[in-house]
Amino acid sequence: MGLTKADIFSKEQNRLAMLLKALAHPARIAILQRIMISNTCICGDLVGELGLAQATISQHLLELKSAGLIKGSIEGTSVCYCIDPDTWKVLESIIQDFLANYKGETVCCQ
Amino acid sequence: MGLTKADIFSKEQNRLAMLLKALAHPARIAILQRIMISNTCICGDLVGELGLAQATISQHLLELKSAGLIKGSIEGTSVCYCIDPDTWKVLESIIQDFLANYKGETVCCQ
DNA sequence: ATTATATATTGCAATATTACGATTGATTAT
DNA sequence: ATAATCAATCGTAATATTGCAATATATAAT
Numbered sequence: 001m002g003l004t005k006a007d008i009f010s011k012e013q014n015r016l017a018m019l020l021k022a023l024a025h026p027a028r029i030a031i032l033q034r035i036m037i038s039n040t041c042i043c044g045d046l047v048g049e050l051g052l053a054q055a056t057i058s059q060h061l062l063e064l065k066s067a068g069l070i071k072g073s074i075e076g077t078s079v080c081y082c083i084d085p086d087t088w089k090v091l092e093s094i095i096q097d098f099l100a101n102y103k104g105e106t107v108c109c110q
Numbered sequence: 111m112g113l114t115k116a117d118i119f120s121k122e123q124n125r126l127a128m129l130l131k132a133l134a135h136p137a138r139i140a141i142l143q144r145i146m147i148s149n150t151c152i153c154g155d156l157v158g159e160l161g162l163a164q165a166t167i168s169q170h171l172l173e174l175k176s177a178g179l180i181k182g183s184i185e186g187t188s189v190c191y192c193i194d195p196d197t198w199k200v201l202e203s204i205i206q207d208f209l210a211n212y213k214g215e216t217v218c219c220q
Numbered sequence: 221a222t223t224a225t226a227t228a229t230t231g232c233a234a235t236a237t238t239a240c241g242a243t244t245g246a247t248t249a250t
Numbered sequence: 251a252t253a254a255t256c257a258a259t260c261g262t263a264a265t266a267t268t269g270c271a272a273t274a275t276a277t278a279a280t
Contacts, residue, residue, distance in 0.1 A: 002235030112265030
């Protein structure tokens with residue numbers, strides 16, 4: 001069907017999956033790294049740096065924005081993007097919580 | 111096209127995106143949580159616990175296995191799954207590295 | 221050998237994602 | 251006003267994902 005049955009999972013499971021999905025593309029990883037490494041907003045530098053068409057990058061930016069991971073502000077003729085600190089904190093927190101469930105190697109399955 | 115241009119990104123970016131993609135579904139989150147919370151391998155308990163058909167769960171398990179996140183061993187007529195500790199360590203490490211790029215709130219984009 | 225049980229695979233339909241060219245909209249410079 | 255620049259949106263094609271019924275496979279029990 002191609003349609004996730006979101007209703008049978010918890011709010012937290014859906015939220016984590018949604019955020020991870022937004023991250024789960026090399027172009028979006030690259031965009032976020034570029035923003036974070038600059039430690040500032042970046043304005044339009046992305047096209048040309050990544051080897052993707054302008055429309056494609058705009059689409060990836062929209063996905064990151066829809067997930068709440070970044071926010072953009074119009075700066076003259078270009079648009080500046082930066083990490084949305086609120087969502088980013090949530091992301092860090094729920095990823096930590098998820099990974100913390102792992103208690104280390106087990107002695108089964110040998 | 112629907113085909114990611116993996117060749118224009120770094121090995122690390124592709125690897126992180128691949129692992130996050132394997133995680134980025136509420137059913138697979140739920141499966142991993144179930145395995146981790148048991149702190150042992152789990153054998154066939156998944157069908158019935160999640161509200162998905164057996165074929166669907168089998169498919170999600172295959173995706174987790176293909177990404178290297180879990181491994182399975184045949185135990186009589188059922189199959190036991192557990193976290194693959196090697197890949198899991200890599201996952202924790204590269205997620206930490208990725209998140210560590212964030213230097214905190216900036217003063218731009220106001 | 222036959223049956224029961226558990227998981228994997230196949231085939232299919234519905235929907236989502238990725239990518240890009242072309243176009244549009246908005247702002248700045250001339 | 252006009253042109254230039256930048257980013258968003260639209261339309262489209264190719265491919266991927268999600269989900270399940272049906273079937274196949276493999277082991278255990280009778």
